[in-house]
Amino acid sequence: xxxxxxxxxxxxxxxxxxxxxxxxxxxxxxxxxxxxxxxxxxxxxxxxxxxxxxxxxxxxxxxxxxxxxxxxxxxxxxxxxxxxxxxxxxxxxxxxxx
Amino acid sequence: xxxxxxxxxxxxxxxxxxxxxxxxxxxxxxxxxxxxxxxxxxxxxxxxxxxxxxxxxxxxxxxxxxxxxxxxxxxxxxxxxxxxxxxxxxxxxxxxxxxxxxxxxxxxxxxxxxxxxxxxxxxxxxxxxxxxxxxxxxxxxxxxxxxxxxxxxxxxxxxxxxxxxxxxxxxxxxxxxxxxxxxxxxxxxxxxxxxxxxxxxxxxxxxxxxxxxxxxxxxxxxxxxxxxxxxxxxxxxxxxxxxxxxxxxxxxxxxxxxxxxxxxxxxxxxxxxxxxxxxxxxxxxxxxxxxxxxxxxxxxxxxxxxxxxxxxxxxxxxxxxxxxxxxxxxxxxxxxxxxxxxxxxxxxxxxxxxxxxxxxxxxxxxxxxxxxxxxxxxxxxxxxxxxxxxxxxxxxxxxxxxxxxxxxxxxxxxxxxxxxxxxxxxxxxxxxxxxxxxxxxxxxxxxxxxxxxxxxxxxxxxxxxxxxxxxxxxxxxxxxxxxxxxxxxxxxxxxxxxxxxxxxxxxxxxxxxxxxxxxxxxxxxxxxxxxxxxxxxxxxxxxxxxxxxxxxxxxxxxxxxxxxxxxxxxxxxxxxxxxxxxxxxxxxxxxxxxxxxxxxxxxxxxxxxxxxxxxxxxxxxxxxxxxxxxxxxxxxxxxxxxxxxxxxxxxxxxxxxxxxxxxxxxxxxxxxxxxxxxxxxxxxxxxxxxxxxxxxxxxxxxxxxxxxxxxxxxxxxxxxxxxxxxxxxxxxxxxxxxxxxxxxxxxxxxxxxx
Ligand SMILES: Nc1nc2c(ncn2[C@@H]2O[C@H](COP(=O)(O)OP(=O)(O)OP(=O)(O)O)[C@@H](O)[C@H]2O)c(=O)[nH]1
Numbered sequence: 001x002x003x004x005x006x007x008x009x010x011x012x013x014x015x016x017x018x019x020x021x022x023x024x025x026x027x028x029x030x031x032x033x034x035x036x037x038x039x040x041x042x043x044x045x046x047x048x049x050x051x052x053x054x055x056x057x058x059x060x061x062x063x064x065x066x067x068x069x070x071x072x073x074x075x076x077x078x079x080x081x082x083x084x085x086x087x088x089x090x091x092x093x094x095x096x097x098x
Numbered sequence: 099x100x101x102x103x104x105x106x107x108x109x110x111x112x113x114x115x116x117x118x119x120x121x122x123x124x125x126x127x128x129x130x131x132x133x134x135x136x137x138x139x140x141x142x143x144x145x146x147x148x149x150x151x152x153x154x155x156x157x158x159x160x161x162x163x164x165x166x167x168x169x170x171x172x173x174x175x176x177x178x179x180x181x182x183x184x185x186x187x188x189x190x191x192x193x194x195x196x197x198x199x200x201x202x203x204x205x206x207x208x209x210x211x212x213x214x215x216x217x218x219x220x221x222x223x224x225x226x227x228x229x230x231x232x233x234x235x236x237x238x239x240x241x242x243x244x245x246x247x248x249x250x251x252x253x254x255x256x257x258x259x260x261x262x263x264x265x266x267x268x269x270x271x272x273x274x275x276x277x278x279x280x281x282x283x284x285x286x287x288x289x290x291x292x293x294x295x296x297x298x299x300x301x302x303x304x305x306x307x308x309x310x311x312x313x314x315x316x317x318x319x320x321x322x323x324x325x326x327x328x329x330x331x332x333x334x335x336x337x338x339x340x341x342x343x344x345x346x347x348x349x350x351x352x353x354x355x356x357x358x359x360x361x362x363x364x365x366x367x368x369x370x371x372x373x374x375x376x377x378x379x380x381x382x383x384x385x386x387x388x389x390x391x392x393x394x395x396x397x398x399x400x401x402x403x404x405x406x407x408x409x410x411x412x413x414x415x416x417x418x419x420x421x422x423x424x425x426x427x428x429x430x431x432x433x434x435x436x437x438x439x440x441x442x443x444x445x446x447x448x449x450x451x452x453x454x455x456x457x458x459x460x461x462x463x464x465x466x467x468x469x470x471x472x473x474x475x476x477x478x479x480x481x482x483x484x485x486x487x488x489x490x491x492x493x494x495x496x497x498x499x500x501x502x503x504x505x506x507x508x509x510x511x512x513x514x515x516x517x518x519x520x521x522x523x524x525x526x527x528x529x530x531x532x533x534x535x536x537x538x539x540x541x542x543x544x545x546x547x548x549x550x551x552x553x554x555x556x557x558x559x560x561x562x563x564x565x566x567x568x569x570x571x572x573x574x575x576x577x578x579x580x581x582x583x584x585x586x587x588x589x590x591x592x593x594x595x596x597x598x599x600x601x602x603x604x605x606x607x608x609x610x611x612x613x614x615x616x617x618x619x620x621x622x623x624x625x626x627x628x629x630x631x632x633x634x635x636x637x638x639x640x641x642x643x644x645x646x647x648x649x650x651x652x653x654x655x656x657x658x659x660x661x662x663x664x665x666x667x668x669x670x671x672x673x674x675x676x677x678x679x680x681x682x683x684x685x686x687x688x689x690x691x692x693x694x695x696x697x698x699x700x701x702x703x704x705x706x707x708x709x710x711x712x713x714x715x716x717x718x719x720x721x722x723x724x725x726x727x728x729x730x731x732x733x734x735x736x737x738x739x740x741x742x743x744x745x746x747x748x749x750x751x752x753x754x755x756x757x758x759x760x761x762x763x764x765x766x767x768x769x770x771x772x773x774x775x776x777x778x779x780x781x782x783x784x785x786x787x788x789x790x791x792x793x794x795x796x797x798x799x800x801x802x803x804x805x806x807x808x809x810x811x812x813x814x815x816x817x818x819x820x821x822x823x824x825x826x827x828x829x830x831x832x833x834x835x836x837x838x839x840x841x842x843x844x845x846x847x848x849x850x851x852x
Contacts, residue, residue, distance in 0.1 A: 033362060034170075038213075038608065068608070
């Protein structure tokens with residue numbers, strides 16, 4: 001596992017409605033390939049758009065479409081700083097999807 | 099016959115077009131629009147991937163279209179992808195590579211759609227691109243310039259709106275445009291050392307005629323990437339020539355030596371980088387602020403995936419579907435049964451009585467009827483599934499249910515097949531086709547028949563009537579308990595399967611949530627019909643054949659005297675009543691009490707025949723094994739005959755107890771059952787249908803796989819007898835153990851005394 005630095009976190013920790021840039025994908029080989037083929041590669045911007053009522057899975061927006069991933073898998077998708085520059089401590093209740 | 103066979107003109111002038119595209123790109127819509135009603139649905143050899151072929155409409159257009167499965171990529175990691183890749187490379191049995199590939203891309207989602215497009219272009223064969231969903235793109239604020247896209251990709255690009263048939267004529271013209279066509283080339287490069295290694299592999303592929311020269315570079319790249327990681331990523335080992343394997347391994351070593359340890363990631367990144375440049379040249383924003391459709395989808399989702407309203411809406415949709423399958427099909431099924439009775443009567447009057455007449459009337463027509471009677475339920479289920487899929491709600495259902503299904507190692511998409519199995523396992527199993535992962539799909543198939551289907555209801559009701567009396571609450575409570583037993587067993591067995599025979603790397607759940615669409619009735623009816631028809635052709639023949647076998651087991655050997663004796667008694671009864679048998683045969687009036695006596699005589703003969711038949715004898719043979727479960731040989735006969743279909747239990751028991759099979763009113767049967775006593779053994783003289791025995795019998799029916807239709811469908815869907823065999827074995831064992839436990843515990847607790 002990669003060491004964590006300040007301003008780095010996984011997709012599962014992204015506040016609802018916020019964006020992050022993919023820094024590394026550390027999930028099983030098959031899922032990793034699938035994610036990549038569906039456009040989630042290092043450098044791609046992803047946004048957390050929705051959380052299923054039971055808390056899992058998550059819905060993200062990537063390259064203009066919506067993709068659902070399980071929370072456990074989202075923990076392996078590491079993000080770099082928020083491109084919008086917003087602080088991560090912003091309240092969770094921030095408006096979701098405009 | 100003349101010598102001018104149609105094939106003489108065929109081959110060379112018929113243009114074969116393969117249609118490729120992402121799921122939800124509108125591929126099926128365009129395919130249907132291009133082929134009209136002239137297409138047929140089948141299966142690719144050896145896999146349960148749907149195959150649709152059709153002819154381009156328009157006077158004598160010499161073009162056939164082959165619809166490939168919708169995939170996100172050509173990496174051969176799922177059956178769908180393998181089929182798409184092999185068809186494009188001309189590696190499908192009995193089919194060359196297509197002359198032209200039509201790639202359908204979703205303009206509103208261009209980057210990801212062009213990923214598959216790029217892979218197809220890399221195969222170096224002529225391509226036409228349909229840039230579909232231009233209306234959606236516009237609604238999302240995107241302006242797609244098809245001419246610029248065409249210039250950037252080097253192949254024709256036609257803008258279309260499939261649902262409104264916009265751009266269809268241009269697309270047709272583009273497909274019909276005469277050769278020669280330009281062959282696309284890969285628009286991006288890898289580091290030199292890698293290009294050299296890939297080039298060597300490509301040359302080997304060409305030498306071995308693995309694919310043709312134009313596709314060699316693209317195929318080499320696909321193979322390199324697919325075989326980069328350890329083999330288990332592939333669904334089953336691919337039978338590559340050993341020379342190709344060696345060459346791949348050599349290239350891999352070469353590439354690693356040159357410093358690249360993760361070629362697949364590099365390839366994906368390069369492809370997407372190139373796509374990014376292409377899209378930048380072809381796509382711009384429309385007027386600022388134009389963004390309707392996506393917002394609408396989000397607004398709908400805010401309700402439909404809401405914690406409370408979403409759950410309510412989902413429950414309502416599922417309830418509606420369940421009720422529709424359960425009760426909506428009822429009148430149609432009644433009509434089919436009436437029609438079947440009518441045809442059977444027609445056969446009986448037209449043919450002289452005897453085995454041939456009985457075979458045709460009861461065996462064959464009965465067998466065909468057993469297939470057709472499922473048809474309404476199947477149509478309704480597939481209608482709902484088509485509606486859910488076309489509208490985009492199916493993906494949300496999986497999104498909502500995934501957390502629950504994860505608990506037993508299943509997938510959100512397993513929910514709907516399992517729920518439909520409450521109505522009937524046959525359509526439920528066919529509905530598992532939406533689950534891509536083969537292990538998840540198999541696990542779902544294997545447990546679906548445990549969900550208590552509607553065919554078990556008459557059995558429950560008969561047994562409850564014989565054992566528990568008429569209390570409505572008790573009845574409802576027991577039936578509900580049976581549904582719970584079946585559901586719990588299904589979930590437990592799913593967990594067992596996923597941890598044993600179907601164990602594998604944790605299934606990936608990666609699901610696109612497409613924007614909502616207004617469903618179109620035409621497309622939905624079409625999809626429903628295509629799939630329902632497959633049921634008749636694929637499973638119907640096996641089911642009908644097995645029904646004939648079951649019929650024969652109950653029909654032969656013929657009782658030597660029962661029928662002639664019955665005939666003699668009937669004639670005697672008529673003459674005591676002063677009636678002429680010949681006149682009665684022609685339809686003369688018969689008083690009610692004489693009619694009842696005649697029926698009794700017939701029923702007794704039928705009972706004797708059944709007890710004399712192979713099944714009747716088998717009932718005696720299995721009795722010792724069934725005694726610990728609380729069943730006598732008569733129940734044994736009922737259970738054995740139920741292997742054709744569970745509901746047969748009721749009519750068989752009627753025949754066994756000499757009360758006939760044809761009545762809707764089962765009161766006489768229930769009375770006979772209540773009065774039944776053990777003839778021998780430790781419980782001789784005691785009642786057979788005790789509470790414990792009744793519960794034990796019902797649990798047996800919940801857990802046992804007494805349904806040849808299910809087994810036939812599993813055989814068809816898994817393409818081997820192995821899985822139906824496993825299903826039959828495990829369910830029979832489960833049923834036996836479950837019933838044994840219920841009866842033994844029940845009698846000890848005193849249930850046997852009541
Ligand atoms: N707005 C709009 N909707 C379209 C267009 N083409 C197709 N659709 C709709 O998009 C949805 C998906 O279309 P399909 O033709 O089923 O897509 P497909 O690519 O065959 O999808 P799979 O069957 O999942 O492979 C349907 O609801 C269509 O009605 C289009 O050009 N514009």
